[in-house]
Amino acid sequence: MILKLVKIYKKMFNYLIKIEYDGTNFSGWQSQKNGNTIQDSIETALKKIFKYNINILGSGRTDKGVHALSQFANFKTKKKISNRKSFLNSVNFFLKKKSISVLDIKEKENKFNARYNAKLRIYEYMIINRQGTLSINRRRAWHVKKKIDLKLMRKGAKLLEGTHNFSTFRASSCSAKSPIKKMESIKITKSDDIIFINLTSKSFLQNQVRSIVGCLKYLSTNKWSINDFEKAFQSKKRANCAPPAPACGLYLKKVIY
Numbered sequence: 001m002i003l004k005l006v007k008i009y010k011k012m013f014n015y016l017i018k019i020e021y022d023g024t025n026f027s028g029w030q031s032q033k034n035g036n037t038i039q040d041s042i043e044t045a046l047k048k049i050f051k052y053n054i055n056i057l058g059s060g061r062t063d064k065g066v067h068a069l070s071q072f073a074n075f076k077t078k079k080k081i082s083n084r085k086s087f088l089n090s091v092n093f094f095l096k097k098k099s100i101s102v103l104d105i106k107e108k109e110n111k112f113n114a115r116y117n118a119k120l121r122i123y124e125y126m127i128i129n130r131q132g133t134l135s136i137n138r139r140r141a142w143h144v145k146k147k148i149d150l151k152l153m154r155k156g157a158k159l160l161e162g163t164h165n166f167s168t169f170r171a172s173s174c175s176a177k178s179p180i181k182k183m184e185s186i187k188i189t190k191s192d193d194i195i196f197i198n199l200t201s202k203s204f205l206q207n208q209v210r211s212i213v214g215c216l217k218y219l220s221t222n223k224w225s226i227n228d229f230e231k232a233f234q235s236k237k238r239a240n241c242a243p244p245a246p247a248c249g250l251y252l253k254k255v256i257y
Helices: 038-050 084-095 150-160 208-220 226-235
Strands: 006-021 056-058 067-081 100-108 120-129 142-144 162-165 180-191 194-201 250-256
Touching: 006 038, 038 056, 038 067, 038 084, 038 100, 067 100, 084 100, 120 208, 150 180, 150 194, 150 208, 150 226, 194 208, 208 226, 208 250
Parallel strands: 067 250, 120 142
Antiparallel strands: 006 067, 006 100, 056 067, 120 194, 120 250, 162 180, 180 194
């Protein structure tokens, strides 16, 4: 079956794949020397199909334990994929024990880059606000027992929209050249006892989303006043940030090209 998937040509072909994964048991997206990563798992599966090493370029580097509903990556190969359905069946066969699924594949022009051509990224954070412990969503959401004030949470979120210095929410190991980012929007919705926080920006700093959610939780559970929240934000000091929200509730939801 694999032989029928591809034909060898002289030119290079560039493909974009859409990926879903449960990040619980991974050390993050990016390949690491001594870690179990999503990138390594997919590259291993592709090598089994193409019979040589394939390097994939992700749209974003999700951290350890973070999930993805719609991650994207591109890769180049000398072999043209002639049967999309067969390719998806084959790659998912090699990934089925990894909690990773390749949902779609599209051919792109050679200069396309999944990371640098992304116009917007949307992350979603899920909080379950109730007394009872989690069972189904134990590894997929943050369980907060103390009642959350959505009005206060939305008030704090509104202060973060626009272009700002987000140093307070930046991990000390962040390699970004600048802490200045434009937060297009932060939308907060609730369905029964589940709170969804959707953050949209072209790019994010390392730990930015989880740090923001951690601070919004402090505010919305009355551990901080709105003035405390604003002071922490305006201080531009990581030391003034609340503890980041756990990775289990964070999802890369969508990438817009």
